[in-house]
Amino acid sequence: MEIQAILLLLLQLIISLHLCTSSTTDTLNLNETLADGQVLVSNGERYTLGFFSPVNSTNRYLGIWYTKVSVQTVVWVANGDDPINDTSGVLSIAGQGGDMILAQGSSNSSSAPVWSANVSAGGNNTMARLLDEGNFVLLRSDGGGRTTILWQSLDHLSDTIFPNTKFGSDRRTGLNRSVRSWKSPADPAAGVWSYDLDPKGGAPQLVLYNGRTKWWRSGPRNGISWSGVPDMSRTPFFSISIVNDGSESTIALGLLDPSIISRLYVDPSGYVKLATWHDEDRRWIEFWSDPKEPCDYYGHCGPNGKCDPYNTAVFECGCLPGFEPRSQNDWNLRDGSGGCVRKHTGGNSTCGDGDGFVKVGNAKVPDMEFGSLNVGLDLNKCEQECLMNCSCMAYASANLITGIGCLTFYGDLMDTRVFTDGGQDLYVRVDAVELGEYNQKMKAHKLKKVIVVVASLGAATIVGISIVFYLLKRKRKGKLIKTQVANSGTEYSVKKENLYRDKDSSVPIFEVNDIFVATGNFSLTNKLGQGGFGSVYKGLLRDGREVAVKRLSHTSTQGVQEFKNEVRIVSKLQHKNLARLYGCCINGEEKMLVYEYLPNRSLDIFIFDKTRNSSLDWKRRFDIIIGIARGILYLHQDSRLKIIHRDLKPSNVLLDAAMNPKISDFGMARLFGEEQTEANTNRVVGT
Numbered sequence: 232m233e234i235q236a237i238l239l240l241l242l243q244l245i246i247s248l249h250l251c252t253s254s255t256t257d258t259l260n261l262n263e264t265l266a267d268g269q270v271l272v273s274n275g276e277r278y279t280l281g282f283f284s285p286v287n288s289t290n291r292y293l294g295i296w297y298t299k300v301s302v303q304t305v306v307w308v309a310n311g312d313d314p315i316n317d318t319s320g321v322l323s324i325a326g327q328g329g330d331m332i333l334a335q336g337s338s339n340s341s342s343a344p345v346w347s348a349n350v351s352a353g354g355n356n357t358m359a360r361l362l363d364e365g366n367f368v369l370l371r372s373d374g375g376g377r378t379t380i381l382w383q384s385l386d387h388l389s390d391t392i393f394p395n396t397k398f399g400s401d402r403r404t405g406l407n408r409s410v411r412s413w414k415s416p417a418d419p420a421a422g423v424w425s426y427d428l429d430p431k432g433g434a435p436q437l438v439l440y441n442g443r444t445k446w447w448r449s450g451p452r453n454g455i456s457w458s459g460v461p462d463m464s465r466t467p468f469f470s471i472s473i474v475n476d477g478s479e480s481t482i483a484l485g486l487l488d489p490s491i492i493s494r495l496y497v498d499p500s501g502y503v504k505l506a507t508w509h510d511e512d513r514r515w516i517e518f519w520s521d522p523k524e525p526c527d528y529y530g531h532c533g534p535n536g537k538c539d540p541y542n543t544a545v546f547e548c549g550c551l552p553g554f555e556p557r558s559q560n561d562w563n564l565r566d567g568s569g570g571c572v573r574k575h576t577g578g579n580s581t582c583g584d585g586d587g588f589v590k591v592g593n594a595k596v597p598d599m600e601f602g603s604l605n606v607g608l609d610l611n612k613c614e615q616e617c618l619m620n621c622s623c624m625a626y627a628s629a630n631l632i633t634g635i636g637c638l639t640f641y642g643d644l645m646d647t648r649v650f651t652d653g654g655q656d657l658y659v660r661v662d663a664v665e666l667g668e669y670n671q672k673m674k675a676h677k678l679k680k681v682i683v684v685v686a687s688l689g690a691a692t693i694v695g696i697s698i699v700f701y702l703l704k705r706k707r708k709g710k711l712i713k714t715q716v717a718n719s720g721t722e723y724s725v726k727k728e729n730l731y732r733d734k735d736s737s738v739p740i741f742e743v744n745d746i747f748v749a750t751g752n753f754s755l756t757n758k759l760g761q762g763g764f765g766s767v768y769k770g771l772l773r774d775g776r777e778v779a780v781k782r783l784s785h786t787s788t789q790g791v792q793e794f795k796n797e798v799r800i801v802s803k804l805q806h807k808n809l810a811r812l813y814g815c816c817i818n819g820e821e822k823m824l825v826y827e828y829l830p831n832r833s834l835d836i837f838i839f840d841k842t843r844n845s846s847l848d849w850k851r852r853f854d855i856i857i858g859i860a861r862g863i864l865y866l867h868q869d870s871r872l873k874i875i876h877r878d879l880k881p882s883n884v885l886l887d888a889a890m891n892p893k894i895s896d897f898g899m900a901r902l903f904g905e906e907q908t909e910a911n912t913n914r915v916v917g918t
Contacts, residue, residue, distance in 0.1 A: 256272070257362075267319065268281075289316070291317065391496040399428035410425065428481065504517055517751050533548075535572070555571060596655065624659065750769070810895035
């Protein structure tokens with residue numbers, strides 16, 4: 232009995248050791264099984280394969296997820312359309328034929344397969360292995376150390392494109408690697424959104440489909456970025472490689488730093504997103520997402536229309552040069568889907584003596600479905616080729632870096648838009664009448680610019696001479712004008728280069744990389760609003776503090792003055808009714824202020840929004856008024872600096888979670904001496 236007990240104990244030990252070993256292996260051999268609760272882990276521990284249940288679901292699926300991401304993020308699913316309703320799922324490699332089979336209830340041959348790789352190896356030397364690039368492969372060994380891939384998961388993507396792997400079509404095998412969204416966060420079955428690389432016209436472009444309908448497209452690559460996604464060129468962690476020849480049309484998204492965990496995926500709501508895992512914050516940081524605005528949606532302004540999101544005060548839709556709205560009534564109703572037709576020709580195509588081209592700058596080029604790429608032509612030869620072909624409606628450069636490569640477009644010009652920054656030049660064909668009108672406008676515009684420049688130079692010269700005489704006169708009187716920050720003894724300069732010397736040692740200085748991480752690279756999804764001096768973004772610091780990052784605009788004429796005021800003044804103020812400044816960040820011409828984040832935003836939202844207005848009962852309104860008054864009293868009387876705000880309005884009163892008011896935006900503030908009651912200013916105030 233003792234011997235039997237010892238043998239039984241040894242047997243249990245051997246089984247437990249085997250299970251521990253198998254739970255960390257990357258390989259499933261012939262006639263072995265992987266049951267629910269067991270996993271395969273890739274050799275470098277980047278990916279794990281096993282059974283999982285989505286959020287708010289009890290169904291079980293076989294999938295792959297990131298090993299080192301604390302929030303389980305599934306990137307591939309085998310049986311998305313055929314869930315297992317309990318934990319009896321088993322993955323195995325069949326003894327006959329060598330196929331990989333997922334079954335429910337049992338691993339024996341009589342079990343109906345839920346999913347299979349659908350291959351026949353024709354031998355006994357087959358195995359499945361999870362590789363470190365996230366690829367789950369079925370292999371056949373020849374016995375001499377060489378293996379052949381019989382099937383791989385990267386040929387059957389789910390909703391995610393893996394880094395450094397090809398995405399697109401292989402013309403040799405007829406295989407097209409595309410991704411499709413989940414039906415919902417709780418259901419990994421194929422959703423309505425699919426993401427594909429469209430090679431039409433010879434210049435591949437990424438397309439998001441809603442069913443079979445084009446929903447968004449990237450435009451072709453132009454040597455710098457995708458024509459319609461200029462902000463993709465600003466992501467510092469990724470590289471894009473393209474192969475477009477007779478055998479394949481593919482792209483691969485590379486990671487410049489292999490330690491980064493990143494994914495490009497389509498979510499169930501119909502957005503393409505590029506995100507990176509930030510381990511310290513335990514969250515995914517979104518670097519890019521599309522579509523973001525009406526002009527991103529395919530054909531928003533119809534055939535031959537041009538979408539300008541920065542013209543929304545009038546109507547974001549306009550017509551390309553030489554075109555007019557098909558239905559002015561529709562456009563008056565702000566419906567541009569009908570698009571535009573040719574002027575002067577009854578809506579027909581133009582082709583005659585005197586035809587030419589008008590440039591549309593910062594454009595996303597039209598859809599390549601009816602376009603063509605000629606890799607050997609420069610822009611001048613491209614123009615001639617388009618001009619000689621009556622069907623050619625527009626042309627553009629295929630490579631903005633080399634200048635070699637010609638894109639020509641035929642028929643209706645679909646899905647064109649413009650950007651304030653990025654995009655490329657598009658040259659649209661017009662007839663002689665339209666070209667003459669355009670040239671007249673350009674001459675008038677140039678003349679106006681010359682007049683403005685000459686007048687400005689003249690005025691600047693007069694002002695400069697006046698300043699010189701004024702300073703010489705003051706110098707002779709021995710009076711040097713220096714603006715002092717109260718009680719600090721520091722000379723106040725408005726030169727940008729002096730900002731570096733003016734950093735107040737009492738104000739924390741943030742690294743720019745920390746700000747980029749906190750705000751998701753200033754993602755539009757984190758944008759809280761826009762003011763006269765720049766934009767404000769929500770962020771999350773590494774220590775867990777939520778912040779509002781005020782990013783001063785490069786074009787603001789008062790940005791430098793405002794930055795100095797806020798850093799020097801607000802950092803010295805401490806009151807519960809004043810917004811708290813955590814610090815600032817200076818990086819070249821980038822200037823940022825980091826404030827505490829106040830979730831209820833500004834008072835004007837509650838005052839002027841009819842839906843929120845009702846939440847301000849009279850007691851709460853009175854409390855807010857008292858809080859603002861206390862803040863003003865502190866500024867005028869109780870603080871060691873006597874400060875006049877000069878720009879107090881509802882949008883500059885922020886509300887915390889408890890609706891306590893906090894005065895913000897001290898860019899216009901003015902310091903006074905203790906006995907001073909008035910002062911002069913040269914700065915215009917008021918919005």
